[in-house]
Amino acid sequence: MGADPPSGFYAIAAADPDRPALIDDDGTRHTYGELLALVHQVSHGLRARGLGTGDVVAGVLPNGVEAVVLLMATGQIGLYYVPVNWHLTEPEIAYILADCDAKLVVAAPEYAGKVPGAEPGVRGLAEGQPTTAPAGRTAGAVMWYTSGTTGFPKGVRRALPGTEPEAIVPLYTWFLGEVVDLTPGDDVHLVTSPMYHSAPCAHTQFALHLGHTVVITRRFDPEHVLDLVERHRVTNAMMVPTMLHRMLRLPRQVRERYDVSSLRQVIHTAAACPVEVKRQIMDWWGPVLYEYYGSTESTIAFAVKPHDWLARPGTVGRPAPTFEARILDEDGREVPPGEPGLIYVKSGLGRFEYHKDPAKTAASMRGEWYAPGDIGYLDEDGFLFLCDRRTDLIVSGGVNIYPAEIEAVLLDHPAVADVAVIGAPDEEWGHTVVAIVQPAGGAEPGPELTAELLAHCAPRLARFKHPRTVVYRDSLPRTPTGKLSRSRVREAYLAGLAGR
Template sequence: MSSPTPNGFWAQAALEPDRTVLIAPDGEEWTAGRLHSACNRLVGGLRAAGLRRGDALAVVLPNGVEFFVAALAATQAGLYLVPVNHHLVGPEIAWIVSDSGAKVLIAHERYGGQAAAAADEAGLPTTHRYAVGAIDGFRPYAELLEGQPEEPPADRELGWVMNYTSGTTGRPRGIRRALTGKLPEESHLGGFLRFFGIRPRAEEPDHVHLVCSPLYHTAVLQFASSSLHIGHPLVLMDKWTPQEMLRLIDTYRCTHTHMVPTQFHRLLALPDEVKRSYDVSSMRHAIHGAAPCPDHVKRGMIDWWGGCVEEYYAASEGGGAFATAEDWLKKPGTVGRPWPISEIAIFDDEGTRLPAGELGTVYMKMSTGGFAYHKDKSKTEKNRIGDFFTVGDLGLLDEDGYLYLRDRKIDLIISGGVNIYPAEIEAALLTHPAVADAAAFGIPHEDWGEQVIAVVEPAEGHAPGPGLAEEILAHCTTRLAGYKCPKSVDFIAEMPRDPNGKLYKRRLREPYWEGAVDAGQAPH
């Protein structure tokens, strides 16, 4: 009879230092002992750089070993890891670095231009900038580890990841949870995977987790870290392509992964002969979330991969609900029932809890503790009713407790599983001298779900046309990450606003969605 898996990666590394726990994107295999040594040395380097309990470090890194070294170091040293979306441009990264109070920035040379600009704008000392590879003005990452002890550090304490999520103001806000003072081993590391039927290595020793989306996403890092902590080896993808994913599943017999519907869509678009070339029968849990999945795409994946296609609903702030393939086939459109550690309720605009079958705002409550938006008390309080919080989705619960989502109150655009906030785009548009007023919203896109479009009211003296549209689009690329930039610009003589200045965005959006709504796709 096998003994229980030690709680957490660190305990496993002490007992099984020669076991392979991570396969890097280039195929290099990392043992538990080697990864353990690296994260211990990084703790030493960060403390030598002056970081103390409750301080933050920011990382602009691709999927790779350095990301996990940073995550493990922070979560055993009482620090906050701030993962930064590497698609952001310099000013956007600078905001997060400054707002989080990050005292060290670690960046990959692939993102050197925007990382250097961000560090300069945030006023980060050159002594606290570190590069994986070479970036002008940054010290080599290896210096952080050089000469530091490989043994576990003193004063170990559980730290947290502080992800940044945006609101209707367009400025990202950090989701900060209070340090508990517990040892890392005292936390229930990876336990939430049991909600999805994924068990520790001691119970199911053949599990392998495939990381196929960027680790700066809350859920992707949480699923991967949890898998590592319960003894499952990780296989990392740097840049996702559908055929490479199939190859990795086949080669390493991957059993579970976290995905978004756009990836399903692209997998289904592969030629049949390519699909037949790979054995994906090892996959037991292809868990998707982050964006609505069109019914025909989900049915296509279930037809191909079977009952392993599972769905969840949650937010960076917490969650959530879970639906198996069987649940979804019985109740098409559901995102599932609440996790054991969460409660879901529907409230109306007056704060009254609604019965089953009535549409309202979806609120969630976690039994594991609360959170606060960093430096934004008003936002923290605004979206709460007691211990329940909301991210602005509209939905209903049926008589069996299954959740169905209907719309978003918050005017998000969801493109390829990524949240995009119109207010931030509109602010960038309005910095162009030819723009008198602007609106940004999502329109249907077969692959991404939605793509960003801008509608612009030209300023006096500026004639609408293709030339001005190109000029405005080029302007946006200097102020916004590529995925946030509008893909096209349409013009309007006068923006539809009421006397108080409220924009009737639905009037602008509806014509673009008419055909899609008829086909069963709804705007958010």
């Protein structure tokens, strides 16, 4: 019997350096050998800056080779890597950098103004460094920042494995094969979403560990994505439901112009996908849509393959391997199949903690069980159906938006006496942000005040968090203890929409 093929990016690149690794949006190509040489140089460069095991490096980098190199370089020398959303404002970025205790920040030139003192890209770290593997290689980890109901982002941190990075690859390979039928080989993975989100970043890393070629686009454009699929014979991709919806809005003659027959797995996550959207995509692309449900904290907790979904439209699947699930009522009692309750999951893959916030970590757990905060029910066969996202969370285009953060900014404006921010259903985006404002005495509600409030948001909130709609009310409902009753605000607003 022959020897097993090399496993994982670093081993594959050493054994097969001419294998195509990366195709950037501008057409630039990198082989596995070229990519590995740059990864090694950056690993040496990080150590030369004094970084050691357990230290934190942050990256404010667009989709492209530099983001991939920093991900893989930190991943072999025991560092935590924090990808930062480049759409955030300077104060929002500064908060994350301070909270994560970043020892070094790498920022692309176009974002340097938001990150004073940052290293200008990875090339400077690589300059003059050897292309050989660093000594004492040990696996790092990515620490993603996710917001809580307070609106303040917290880092989701897991213990470092304490092994060489190759040691954890077999677990990745087995898990992905079980969940989404991805296997090692000559496949081609398409990155369609910003790599500061957990799923696109993780799938990029997974693809390289499987030996796939990674095609990266800087920003999502539906026809451009179809062109990339045809041109590079893409076999697998990760998308969010908003992208699928935008694909379906293309004129039929445009859709029929491109050959998408190479697609075998299109994985979607991050938000609920309307049943009809998913049906139409599979009518077009074939039964290739794989779905999983989870969170940055829980990772992939439930998953469903195309034919199982077609037999049970609307499900997000059964518990993924190593996961268990329970549905509990408000008193913590398990409910029978078909009855909605709060979803709890438990995994054998290891626990997480919120960086520097043990109270928040404890509040999210019931013993070993984690609550993503969503309501759902299990059918008789153990398939999960979601009823609603957590009450206050707005999911727009697959991105979590937290009302409390937007409310705090708007309340800082002298013309605002009170405000409630909610998500309104939107066919394309899932939800859009709506601010219901109670003007302060003397403030005149209308288009001028709306423009003033949006201008007030501009330097304080990333654009995707800005309200799409601002409406005015004389007062907002609060509980006897003074807490804003966002559910009553939402019900009244949606009833008004339905009555139009």
